[in-house]
Amino acid sequence: MKPGEERHRFRKEEKTGSTSGLCEKYVQTNLVTLPKEYAFDFLLFCIRNPKPCPLVEVLEAGKTVPEIADADVRTDLPRYRIYRNGEFSEEVLNLTDVWKDDFVTFLIGCSFTFETALVEGGIPMLHQEQEKVVPMYKTNIPLEKAGLFEGDMVVSMRAIPNNLMDAALEISEQFGQAHGSPVHAGHPEDIGIADLHKPDYGDSVEFDPASSTPVFWACGVTPQNAALQAKPSIMITHAPGHMLITDQLDPNYDG
């Protein structure tokens, strides 16, 4: 199905599941919506931390239809999360009831697109094979503070067969709007991860450390994490894995 067809089903709430594996090769994005009073600080935070927060598009207050998708950000994602004063409040299927005209929306790159390219490059995605959510970890890699927003980077981990390391780096670094090249490989303890079997988000994934190396990419959960520490009165995000599917083919596939 085309992105528009999938989004139509989300809008009608006929389909409410993860967008993982849907419309592969089309850019999918994380969503962060904040009242305008927080928008300057958060925009500056994204600019200062482009690896975890690659900006795909910013919708000014009052705008609900992005350039990158013929979609309404209030209804066309399958599932949203609402946080109030830095704490999870509720999960909803649309934002019709909570939307205010001063809300600013940030669309931030996501790793789904580069995973497709890695698989096409012959690199196994073990979490997909094991039917798990990619494991994510809080690290000690500090972010550049911007106004209210600060914190450490969150990373996702994919174990890469040692003989395919170069290919994985080469493929992922082409996806600058989807976190790009890894931030670390090999030594989780160096970036403050004590136990790979205990991810902070997602699931633990099994791999053979003799033949594979754990590789860490900056993760789109980072801005949510930083935003929650800033305790905005309200913040809305996509539910994890339930992204905005855009109409844009990733430039690496397009043409």
Next chain:
Amino acid sequence: MKPGEERHRFRKEEKTGSTSGLCEKYVQTNLVTLPKEYAFDFLLFCIRNPKPCPLVEVLEAGKTVPEIADADVRTDLPRYRIYRNGEFSEEVLNLTDVWKDDFVTFLIGCSFTFETALVEGGIPMLHQEQEKVVPMYKTNIPLEKAGLFEGDMVVSMRAIPNNLMDAALEISEQFGQAHGSPVHAGHPEDIGIADLHKPDYGDSVEFDPASSTPVFWACGVTPQNAALQAKPSIMITHAPGHMLITDQLDPNYDG
């Protein structure tokens, strides 16, 4: 003299002239200061229009010392202009009296650095030879709107000898934080410039059209122009030609 020494003289108001030709090879920047209520829109405007508005650094509200220079932006430029409600109000030597804690400052790349590189590349800068301010023109090249801010691009013109065109393009495109490669060459009427002898800012510069081509670069006056159209209650800029001299060697010279 080193940047710190020049800035010390500006601070003491012992020297109040243009920074053109001072501390060559050090990055100089345009300055735009706005109250925080306009900061999100203006930041987004810069991001959407990186050719005329290449962001070098943003200082959040309350910050007066940038990372890029051991300087106080309120005192360490030779001369400032203050605009109120979109109209020029006064020119001052420091901002001590008008400064407020909610002011956000944007440092934006400037063409002084790449001019040095062009001269070193054997390309004559006719406005320098004729002791004039580089001619600048309003164009019909539309900018991407962001909130309150919109308008057309302002460009600067340098006539380049035809046999040095490739070199000029090659050199300037390396200066991504100083407007980079030209936006147009050859046909001023195509970008809405009726008469090269009547610049909107700066001075008319003589050149031989048989042996040289007029080349147009995006210009740091653009954001000022757009900001004035938005009529903010107050906006402060450097006085034209009176830039912030930073402590950073341009990466193209550094090392």
